[in-house]
Amino acid sequence: MILAVAGLSKRFGGLTAVAGLDFVVGKGEILGLIGPNGAGKSTTFNLIAGVSGADAGEVCFAGEPILGLAPHQIARRGIMRTFQHNRPFAGMSVTDNVLVGAHVRFSRRVFGNAGEERAQRDRAEGLVEFVGLSGLQAADVVTLSFGQGRLLEIARALAGEPRLLLLDEPAAGLTPVEAERIAGLIRGIAARGIAVLLIEHDMRFLLPLAHRVVVLNFGAKIAEGTPEAVRADPAVLNAYLGSHAPA
C-alpha cells in the first residue's frame, strides 16, 4: 500500500465536495476514481496533490502524512501529476519540459555537474521515446498536437521517478486511437511498479484499464471493487442513469 486516504472531507461554504472518503492504492495498482460531474473527483485529486487544503481526514503516502504540504513538497516525496488541460512550459523544447519534471532528481549543485546534466538529459530523451514522441525531442512544445501534449504531460511526470502517478482525465479530448495508446502506456507504467490513481468519466476507457474502481457521488463513496463488480452495482447505475431510468 502506497497511498491511504481516510475520512477525507472538504467543504466549499455550504457545499460538501468530499465527505469522509476512504480508499487505498497499492504499489503497481491502477485505481480509477469515477463518478458523475460534480462528484468530487477533482477536489479529491487536488487535496492529494496539495493544491487545496482539506477540512478533515488524513492522507498517508508511503506511511507518512502528507496533508497540508505544499504541491512542490508532495512532488518531492514521489507523487507526480498530469493536468487535464495540458500545461506545457511553452517556451521550451520537449526534452527541456521533461527535464523540469526531473527537477527533484537533481543535486542542488549548479556548477561542476555536467555529468549529472548529461545523464538526466539522456534519461529525459529516453522517456520522450518511451511515451511515443520519438524524434520530437528537440521540437518546440507549441508545435505538438493536443494528443502529443498529453503524452508529454506523462513523460514529464515520469521524469520525477514517482512512486504514485496522478492522472487527471488522461483520455479527455483524445481520439480513440490516441486513448488506446495512452491506456497501453498506463499499463506499462503500472507494470514497472508505479501506482496510478486516475480520474476519468469515460467508462469505456477506464473499465478495461483499472484494476480497481472507486465510485463517487456527491462527494461520498458509493461503490468500490473490480470494474466488473462496479459495472453491475445498482447504486452506480442509479448515480449515472438516475433511479427511474431503465438500466
Next chain:
Amino acid sequence: MKRLLSWVLAAVVLSGIAFFMGGYANDVYRKLLLWVALALSYNFLFGISGQVAFSHFSFYGIGAYAVVIFVFQLGLPLPLAVLAAAGLCAVLAAAVAIPSTRLEGFYLALATLAFAQLFVVVLNEGGKVTGGPGGLADYRLPEILGFRLAGPWYTALIVLLVLGTAALLWRLDRSWFGRACRAVRDSPEAAAAMGVDVARTKVIAFTLASTLAGFAGMAYAFVDNTVSPTIFGLENAFLLLFMVIIGGSGSHAGAVIGAVLLYLLPFGLSPLIGHHHALVFGVVMVAAILLQPKGLVGLAGLVRRARA
C-alpha cells in the same frame, strides 16, 4: 576546453580594442559594456524568470552609491567596500522579493515601480550621505597595492565584469535552476507540481539578478567619477526593458543585441533629428511588441527557418 578558450579569446579581443581607442571612445565603450551587463541580468529576471520588475536600474544605482559611500565616507578598503555593497544589494533585493512573491505580474511591477521612485527620493533627500540632488563627485578609484586601474585597463576590468555576468547567467540558464525559472514563468502551477518551489525560485532569481546589477553599478561609479539621482530615474529603467524586449526577451544574445542597438541608436539619430530619438524608440517598441514579440533574435530565427 574549447568553450573556455572562446571566453578567453572574447576577453582578449573585447579588452584589446579599448587600447586603440581615444578617451571619448573609451567612455562610450565602457557605458555600452555596462548596458550590456545590465541587459543580460535584466533578461534573466524579466525574460527568463518572467518577473516584471522596474527596480533593476535602481539596484545599479544602489551598487554605485554604496561603493562610493563605503570607501569615501566610511573609509573601507575597496575590496571590502565592494563586498559590502554587493551584500547591501542582496539584502535589499531579498527584502523586495520576499513580500513580492505573494504578488504577481501587475502587482510586482507596481511594487518595484514604487521602490524605484522611493530610491530617487532617498538619493535626493539623503543629505551629506548621498549628496542630495547634486550627488557625489570629486573622488577617484582608490589604489590597490599601490596600483590604480585607469584608461583602457579599467575598460578591461568592465569587459571581465560583462563576460563574468554572461558566463554565470549562461551557465545557470542551462541548469535545473534556469529551467525552473522558465517553468515558473510559463506555468507556476505545473512548475509546483514538478517539485519546483515557486516562491523560492522567484526570490533567488530576483536577488541574484539585482545583485549583478549592483556589481555593474559599482563599476559605473568610477567611469564618470560622479553619481547623481538624475541618472537613476525611471527613464533608464524603461530603456532597459526596451532593450530586452527589442532584442528578444529570454535570449542572452537578444539582450546583448538590444543593448548595443538602443545605446548606440541615439548617436546615429541625434545628428538627424536631435533629441526626438525617444519618439523613434517609442515607435520601434510598439512595432516590436505588435509585430515581433520574440524580438530581433526571433526575427533571425524566422529568416533561418524560411531559408531551410
